[in-house]
Amino acid sequence: MERGQVSAAQVAVLSFTAVTATSLLTAPTVVSSVVKQDVWLSPLLALPIGFLIVWLIVKLNQIYPDQTLVQYSMKLLGRPLGIAVNLIYLFFIIHTTAYVLRQFTDFMKLTFLFTTPAFVVASSMILVCALIVRSGVEIVVRFPMLLLPVVLSLILMVYMPSIKDINLHNFEPVLSEGLVAPLKGAFRLMSWVPVFTFMNFYLPFVSNKRHVLWWAFGSVTIFTAIVFTTFVMVYAIIGAATPIYVYPFMVLARFISLTEFFEHLESLVMMVWVIVIIVRISFGLYSASLGLAQCLGFPSYRPLVLPISMIMVLLSYWSVSNVEFVFSPEFIIYYLIFGIGLPALLLTLSTIRQRFSKPHNGQDEQGEYNV
């Protein structure tokens, strides 16, 4: 089916670019409306959860080196249950990626393209991603690698001129309400972190598997670093008014005026946004297509890409009138179930199986497990 070979570094870059995509623009508002000035703590508190998620996936991949989650879940849960769970899992992937598409369309329509029909915006984006995904896993992972310098330099170009407006006093009083608020903020960040699970679809194709875990941890760390810096910059400049704005990063870009020459930098934000959203959607689209093909036993995932893209565009519009829902707690639970719950369940099952199938190990703990 897929014969490409990628490297661990590429998968790491792909993962953190994809996850940072949506968080960069809207996370400051979502988190600061709960946490206020201790907003910088939340990414740090969310870091361990990111590590956990990634560790689960890599561990599972070590046990089943050439298989994606779809494949080994069928092994572990048995065919009928496995297919059922997989279909729900795939629906989860398609659904969440559709929401990302919806956020993209909303942002574009709100700030730059007022009259263009949403269908056109969404379809052009999904067409690009479909083309990338159809070309194979190597293209999917090389694309973010290629554009990473561009994205980082554009982000820096938004941060650098803003430094002169920083007011660190905005962060006082520190921890006035204890750790409860930053923890709630870290919970809110779970709208984005569980997307790291999609990595499992790419790990089977990694050629140098020895250092995968370190690269994966590095990816989570870089994501946390970027989110942390964003939170700090945004809150240092916009301060207590951050929860008012839906897109604080954008407000930051518009506020820049360095020597009255660098002004109106919102087009930079648009560029960054478009690039990382492409990465995020192809991340999800490839996972969904490959997963579906493997789940139903098809020789190639390529024909499935376009129908799934069409469904994504439709889902992004179906009954969601307002994107605010994406940040609600129900959605976070949805994410966590499939982000942590499912891999954890699978890992437990596989550990049980291993122990059960090696009776000469001397560990007579089968009595505890009802197999």
Add this chain to the structure above:
Amino acid sequence: MNLSKTHIAVVTLVAIGMLLFDWRGLTDIRTKIAYFSLYIPGFTLAILLIIYPNLPGPVQWMRPLFAPLAKLLFKS
């Protein structure tokens, strides 16, 4: 997305375009089945959404499904 002949026409055009694009890749019967089992619901959904934009969707059943757990975990 409101009702309009142009919208339906455009969507049909896009659907036909997709089919043309993928026709060569649908070699065996299994792939054809899979493809169309995604394609046909997608196409019908598209037309349905143009005619009737307020179709209840997955959001509607997800919210009540997770509501009790959400209340448990989430105080604010």
Add this chain to the structure above:
Amino acid sequence: MRHPYRKLSILLCSMVLLTGCWDRMEINDLAIITAAGIDLTDNDRIKLSVQLFVPSPPNSEQSSSGPSSGSNNKTVVRDAIGIDMADATARLQERLSRKVFWGQADVFVFGEKLARKGIKEPLDFLTRHPHPRERANLFVSEGEAENVLKWNTPIERNSAESLREMAVLRTGLNISILQAIEELSEEAHTAVLPIVRILHKEGEASPFISGSATFRDLRMADKLNTTETRGLLWLRNEIKSATITSPAYPGAEPASVYLFHASSKLVPSIHNDEWRIRVIIDATGNLNENASDLDTTKEANVLKLQQAFKQTLQKRIEETVKKAQQSGVDYLGFAEQFYRHYPKQWRKDKSNWDVLFPKVVVNYDIRLVIARNGLTGNNKTLQQDGTP
């Protein structure tokens, strides 16, 4: 090449998107707003007046060699009345041949009547609508805002430019939309905006920034004159440069120092239910003028001068503080300081800040250093009082 028809069809399809999408906007079709004035009409509606940028046609360059050409109008003012700002904008669009474009609007002036009634509604428009920029300056005008827009300036391109440059010079306050919103989101929910006044002299009108308006609950509460505004600037650490003039010693002629570096800090403290704020000011300056007979080359005299300047500065700031405390509106940023350093106590006493604020004791700790005396030392030639 493989699948030539496929690739051709893809190319053709994408060309459809190139024909110019739905959102193209030619610059010729835009009415670029450089400044906007928002007034309240007699029956409580919003009058929105905008100053539009008129690009000068190329063949007028030949005749404009001096400012004597009276019709050198680079700007045009139009207005419309509506229920709220968005409504007024829509009606304004009816009167214009081009599409309203807020992206370059850098100055927003609120009329005095509107400021007294409340600026909540225009501010919501300005922050919610995607076009107006957060860096735009806000002003309050004495009287109608429209008059400020109508002024044609000889020096700058239009009055918006003038006002902005004046704000940047920091003679008064320089408040952008973002700053105003930030201040309103902080603990005290107050804001201050600079006031624009029009000086009519010999038939010419020239607006300038004079004083500030304080807002409480988004309604104008108080007006500060220029001196009080300067005091406020000191408290907010926004002084870029200042000139302090005071008699060199009691009864003598004045001397002036030009402070080129100044910074201030507010340090709150709560001891046994007594709330205090210490105002710490650090200023360095050059002696600009010494009309007295004090010999500035002697260190003792320089110290005397520093003392005199310190007292004048303190008085200036005290005026502002007293006025604020009398009115009970905390636009000095005291609330924010207490919140930042004593969050628990602040939360307890937040609700009677109106009562507490006037009782806050303010101590001053001013350090003023005269770095240089200028180009002359002891100006004996200029002291014509008989002694050689």
